[in-house]
Structures are given as structure tokens and as C-alpha cells.
Amino acid sequence: MSKKKVRVEFRKNRQKRKRVKDITRGFHDDPAASADLTSSERVRAKGDLSRYRTIVRASAANQSDDTFGPVGPDTDLDQCLLGTILRVEGLNNTVLSDDGKRFRCQVRRILKTLSIDQRHPVAVGDRVRIRPENDETGWIERIEPRRSALMRGYRRRGHLIAANIDQILIVSGFEEPGIKPALIDRYLVAAQRGGVRPVLVFNKSDLVDLAAAQWVLGLYAQLGYETILTSARTGQGLERLRKLIRKGITAFSGQSGVGKSSLLNAIEPGLNLKVGEVSSWTSKGKHTTTTAELIELECGSLVIDTPGLRQFELWEIPPREIEGGFLEFHPFVPQCKFPDCTHRTEQGCAVRSAVVEGLVTECRYESYTKMLEQEKDKLENE
Ligand SMILES: Nc1nc2c(ncn2[C@@H]2O[C@H](COP(=O)(O)OP(=O)(O)O)[C@@H](O)[C@H]2O)c(=O)[nH]1
Ligand SMILES: [Mg+2]
Ligand SMILES: [Zn+2]
Secondary structure, rough: OOOEEEEEOOOOOOOOOOOOOOOOHHHHHHHHHHHHOOOEEEEOOOOOHOOOEEEEEEOOOOOHHHOOOOOOOOHOOOOEEEOEEEEEEEEEEEEEEEEOOEEEEEEEEHHHHHOOOOOOOOEOEEEEEEEEEOOOOOEEEEEEOOOEEEOOOOOOEEEEEEOOEEEEEEEEEEEOOEEEEEEEEHHHHHHHHHOOEEEEEEHHHHOOHHHHHHHHHHHHHHHHOOOEEOOOOOOHHHHHHHHHHHOEEEEEOOOOOOHHHHHHHHHHOOOOOOOOOOOOOEEEEEEOOOEEEEEEEEOOOOEEEEEOHHHHOOOOOOOHHHHOHHHHOOOOOHHOOOOOOOOOOOOOHHHHHHHHOOOOOHHOOOOOOOOHHHHHHHHHHO
């Protein structure tokens, strides 16, 4: 691994705060884990409280890490087209060039040997430079640096689900299957960790009256998250949804049955995604390939009808990073008596006091402790 982690001062902090403990500690001694770092820079998301950041630098001697975009030695990039990977299927990758043409491309061997996961050096969403062979086929010559990455697994080997996702729609459905805040919170932590902006979509609004929906909309809106009430059936919220996904790549995520495919079909009639089907992503079959596909909508948006719960369950999160996804804890964390407080049973825990005072909702606090337990169990069962 050619990357080096360097601790640099980020911002002087006037508050008295002893906690310079490194939340990325888990990564430092695990070379496989550093491969998962989702961008070349991780800033500890604590706003004013951040004192240090861990940046990942490629050592000059070896720029050949795939995060930094390896390039074949004899490639003339001027002859290449820039494009986005829409689909990965075995060795064949479908690439949409920026001028709107589709090519079936293979990855040049040199890139494979340079990459971390040799079988899957690229993922949907990757920006690549291709050298066309003819109107239909070409070679992937270079992988551009990734802005973000949705990964699963971090201890053994990271598997990249999708790259360069700009936002993730966390879709829930009223009544069927019902709103599950603990699950939403898990996605939120995952999004935070992947460097992807989350938006909360509450679908099937036709099945409840607004008053009954308000508690959950209010809960997340108050935390500062963008929330949308939608119905694939009545069309409520679809205009806003359309606007929202116009830019960049949007992942539709959420439990099976919440209406992801229905929403996409409603946004774009003619898309004809199968409704009421468990996608191949979630099937448990041993040999099921987990391929995702970027769908290009008429308006030019790129969307991905993505993984459900299981993928996120597999996506292990180091316990110290869970707190990072609970934004409303952040003002209180530095006031905890112990710098490594996990906000459960410790004395002088300011987060727990905030719960008692009603400054942090019990619902969110419960999600936090639940997640912490789950991740701990996983670590112990390894
Ligand atoms: N009442 C109602 N049902 C919906 C809505 N959206 C989806 N459904 C239904 O929910 C089920 C699952 O939808 P689907 O789009 O396959 O969910 P996915 O698994 O998240 O892709 C189907 O029976 C849909 O008809 C909605 O807004 N209102
Ligand atoms: Mg679906
Ligand atoms: Zn605490």
C-alpha cells in the first residue's frame, strides 16, 4: 500500500478539549482497510471541534494506487474519451461517454494489476478514460480519482458497490413495510461515512394522513436533513424528487418494498422497472453476482436502484465512527467527562444528559446504542 496517513493540524480550537483520540485508529494498522478510504481526504466531521484531520497521501514513488487513477504507460490520453461506467458485468463494462455514446469496454490488464481488487477494478459510477476500438467497443485506459465510494465490508476486503455517488435517497414506506427509524439512522451513518449526502424520502404518503406522518418528518427535518413526502401512486412529491436528482448520481436505497422502483417508474414513465420484486442485490444465493446498474434518465440524471438493507448490514462500521453519524450529539461530546466516552454507562456523559433534558431525542439515542451493540457483536464474533 503506497498511501501514507498524516496527521495535520486542522483548526485551532479554543474549547478545552483533550480528545485528540484518533477515530480512524482502526484503519492505521489494517492495510486492507485503508484501501476503503472513500476519498483522498477524510475530515473528521465535527465542525468547530475538529482539531486534526487525517489525510491520505500517495507516496511520490508509487502513484499506482487505483484511487489516484493509474494509467497505462503507453497510453496517449488525448485519444481517449471521458465517460462513466453504467454497468459492470464480468469483464464487460458498459461505459457512457460524455458525448452520449455507449461502449462495451474491458479494463486494460495493467490497470487490473495495479488495482486493489483485481477482479473488479472499476465500479458503476467510476469516471474513466476509454480508447475506442470502433463504435461499440473500447478499452478502459484510466480510472479517474473517486469523489466518494459506497463500500461494503472493511476488515477483510472492501467491495466497492458504487463510486462517485453524489447523494443517497434513503427511502422508507408508510404502512408497508412501515417506517423504521433505527434503519434510517443506520443508513445515515453509512452515508456520512461514505461522504455522500443523504436525503430522506417517505413514500406511500397515500396510505397515511399527514398528521400521522408528521412525527417522523419533523424528527429528521429538525436535525437538518432534507426530507420529502412522496407517493408513487398519487404523484405527491415527485416534482421535487425530479428536481433533486437532476444533478450528479443519485442512489435510491432502502429496504425492499418501500417503493424505490415504483418511484423511478413514476418519475420516468417508460422505464418499466420491475415492481414488487426483490432485486438480485438482496438475494442470498451464493453465486449471485452483485452488480448494480446506473440508469440514465431522459433528463440526463443518473440513478441507481440500489442495495437494500443487507448490503448496509454487511458494511461494518467501526464503533468509534458511529457517533459521527449522529450530528446532534456533536455539541455535547466534548463535554463528556471521559474523552473516550461511548455515551452509554459512563459517568458524566453529556450526551446522556442531553437526552434527559430533551435536547437529543430518545429515539435517536436508542438507535445509537443499538447500532453500537450490533457492531460490537460483529467484531466479537469474528
Ligand atoms: N400505496 C402505495 N403503494 C406503493 C407506493 N409505491 C410503491 N408501492 C407498492 O409497494 C410495493 C413495492 O414497490 P417496489 O417499487 O417494488 O419497491 P422496491 O422494492 O423498493 O423497489 C409494490 O406493490 C408497489 O405497488 C406508493 O406510493 N403508495
Ligand atoms: Mg425494486
Ligand atoms: Zn458521553
